[in-house]
Amino acid sequence: xxxxxxxxxxxxxxxxxxxxxxxxxxxxxxxxxxxxxxxxxxxxxxxxxxxxxxxxxxxxxxxxxxxxxxxxxxxxxxxxxxxxxxxxxxxxxxxxxxxxxxxxxxxxxxxxxxxxxxxxxxxxxxxxxxxxxxxxxxxxxxxxxxxxxxxxxxxxxxxxxxxxxxxxxxxxxxxxxxxxxxxxxxxxxxxxxxxxxxxxxxxxxxxxxxxxxxxxxxxxxxxxxxxxxxxxxxxxxxxxxxxxxxxxxxxxxxxxxxxxxxxxxxxxxxxxxxxxxxxxxxxxxxxxxxxxxxxxxxxxxxxxxxxxxxxxxxxxxxxxxxxxxxxxxxxxxxxxxxxxxxxxxxxxxxxxxxxxxxxxx
Numbered sequence: 001x002x003x004x005x006x007x008x009x010x011x012x013x014x015x016x017x018x019x020x021x022x023x024x025x026x027x028x029x030x031x032x033x034x035x036x037x038x039x040x041x042x043x044x045x046x047x048x049x050x051x052x053x054x055x056x057x058x059x060x061x062x063x064x065x066x067x068x069x070x071x072x073x074x075x076x077x078x079x080x081x082x083x084x085x086x087x088x089x090x091x092x093x094x095x096x097x098x099x100x101x102x103x104x105x106x107x108x109x110x111x112x113x114x115x116x117x118x119x120x121x122x123x124x125x126x127x128x129x130x131x132x133x134x135x136x137x138x139x140x141x142x143x144x145x146x147x148x149x150x151x152x153x154x155x156x157x158x159x160x161x162x163x164x165x166x167x168x169x170x171x172x173x174x175x176x177x178x179x180x181x182x183x184x185x186x187x188x189x190x191x192x193x194x195x196x197x198x199x200x201x202x203x204x205x206x207x208x209x210x211x212x213x214x215x216x217x218x219x220x221x222x223x224x225x226x227x228x229x230x231x232x233x234x235x236x237x238x239x240x241x242x243x244x245x246x247x248x249x250x251x252x253x254x255x256x257x258x259x260x261x262x263x264x265x266x267x268x269x270x271x272x273x274x275x276x277x278x279x280x281x282x283x284x285x286x287x288x289x290x291x292x293x294x295x296x297x298x299x300x301x302x303x304x305x306x307x308x309x310x311x312x313x314x315x316x317x318x319x320x321x322x323x324x325x326x327x328x329x330x331x332x333x334x335x336x337x338x339x340x341x342x343x344x345x346x347x348x349x350x351x352x353x354x355x356x357x358x359x360x361x
Contacts, residue, residue, distance in 0.1 A: 007044030011057065013037045018064070031068035035061050042080070051089040055081045055099075062102070075106030079119065086122075093126045113150050117143045121162065133170040140166065144182070156186050161266065168268035173206050180206075184226070193227045200226065201234040201261070202269040204242060209272050213245040237261050241276075250278045 014037035017030040042057035062077035082099035107116035124139035140163035147156040160183035167176035187196040207216035244252030
């Protein structure tokens with residue numbers, strides 16, 4: 001084939017350009033010509049369907065450009081090699097990720113952060129499909145660091161959303177909560193308070209999913225520097241949902257879940273909100289959400305029984321008089337009559353009543 005023949009000729013010319021010759025007075029390699037020949041060879045190999053040779057040619061072109069201090073051109077060459085692998089070439093997405101890693105290094109060195117982040121997010125997608133959530137999260141952290149250093153907050157919010165989605169799909173709820181906190185900070189910095197309200201409500205939903213309504217309530221009340229939060233629809237609906245969980249009110253939870261505000265949350269958060277249910281008390285105790293009573297020590301006395309309800313209080317009214325009269329079959333005991341004391345005898349020498357009567361006669 002003509003394309004394959006031309007590609008091989010370009011490869012030979014590139015190798016010739018890298019050689020030095022005392023006879024031809026060529027004392028240093030011609031990196032510029034070699035890079036051009038390697039790039040042409042890679043293009044011809046690909047058009048001829050020789051993908052493996054095309055990848056090798058792109059890698060050689062990148063290496064030559066790095067030696068010539070053409071860092072951006074080297075990054076583009078590595079990116080092209082990765083694109084061939086990603087498009088069904090030899091090695092697949094794993095080989096593409098390796099080439100993109102080298103391209104990211106080159107783009108970061110030449111301050112092309114947007115192109116670097118685009119490749120970083122591609123690598124994160126590859127790692128997620130392979131089930132390696134840890135490396136995918138590292139990729140997102142690297143992208144967040146790049147945009148934070150460049151102060152590109154308008155693009156940082158999108159990276160946070162993708163990172164949160166990854167962590168929620170992997171059920172890494174604790175890491176997702178930290179990512180949401182970072183997203184809220186970026187939104188508040190850009191004065192996008194309405195979007196920050198939705199992220200605060202998302203935090204409450206995650207806490208309820210974990211089974212911790214107390215922390216869910218704290219996430220709704222301990223809010224600072226978020227303008228208009230307490231008067232927002234998200235705060236009202238979130239408060240009703242959390243209160244229903246604290247009261248174990250299944251009907252209240254179902255009524256709160258039907259609010260339209262949940263449909264405006266991120267897709268993964270909205271799905272979690274629709275699946276919320278009030279757990280039974282035993283399962284919540286097992287997760288530590290409800291404190292268990294302390295066990296009584298061995299040999300301790302049993303608690304005293306509660307006093308009877310019929311016991312009268314000190315301030316209670318006296319009982320009413322009995323309505324029935326009890327008839328005694330025996331006579332009541334006679335009350336003894338007191339005996340009058342004898343009159344004192346008159347003193348000697350004093351006239352008595354008899355003496356006075358005799359004098360009057």
